Amino acid sequence: MTTATQTTVLLVDDDDHFRETLADAMSLKSVAVSGAGSAADALAALAAGALPQLIILDVQLPDANGIELCRRLKRDPRTKKIPVVMLSAKYTEPADRAEGLLTGADAYLSKPVNLDALWEEVSALVDR
Numbered sequence: 001m002t003t004a005t006q007t008t009v010l011l012v013d014d015d016d017h018f019r020e021t022l023a024d025a026m027s028l029k030s031v032a033v034s035g036a037g038s039a040a041d042a043l044a045a046l047a048a049g050a051l052p053q054l055i056i057l058d059v060q061l062p063d064a065n066g067i068e069l070c071r072r073l074k075r076d077p078r079t080k081k082i083p084v085v086m087l088s089a090k091y092t093e094p095a096d097r098a099e100g101l102l103t104g105a106d107a108y109l110s111k112p113v114n115l116d117a118l119w120e121e122v123s124a125l126v127d128r
Contacts, residue, residue: 007031007126008050012042012066013058013087022056025115031122039064046079053126055079056118059088059100067103074104083125085118087111 009026013019014037023033034052036042039061055073059066066086073079086100089111100108107121 007054007122008052009033009054009056009122010036010042010045010052011056012036012039012061012069013056014038014060014062015058022113022118026122029119038062039066039069042069046073051079051082053082054122055082055084056122057084057086057105059086059096060090067100070100070103070105080104083107083128085109085121085125087113 007030009031011019011022011033013022013035016037019033019035019037023035026033034045036045040063042055042057057066057070061069066088070084070086073082073084083106084104085107086105087109088096088100097108106125109118109121
């Protein structure tokens with residue numbers, strides 16, 4: 001991963017503790033993580049500021065389905081090229097993964113997420 005500029009990630013997950021833990025872990029790799037607890041918060045953050053290099057998106061959000069949010073992001077000319085890594089604790093069957101990937105997600109990982117596996121995905125997607 002390039003070190004000239006800090007990698008930026010938007011983490012969309014309604015679990016405050018998970019967002020904080022993942023942000024702490026990513027900061028050790030010089031990744032700046034901003035968080036959103038809902039689809040509405042994520043859309044507001046994307047509309048208000050600089051776009052992140054990558055979005056990590058939980059499938060189960062309090063106000064929307066993450067798959068639908070991913071679909072919306074991939075239709076929007078402003079966000080369609082941002083890689084999306086989907087995470088889910090509940091939807092972990094092969095059909096769920098396939099739906100997420102067909103929606104436009106670049107990766108689909110199960111929770112509890114293996115931080116090394118997540119880091120590999122983030123590195124590969126940001127570097128491409």
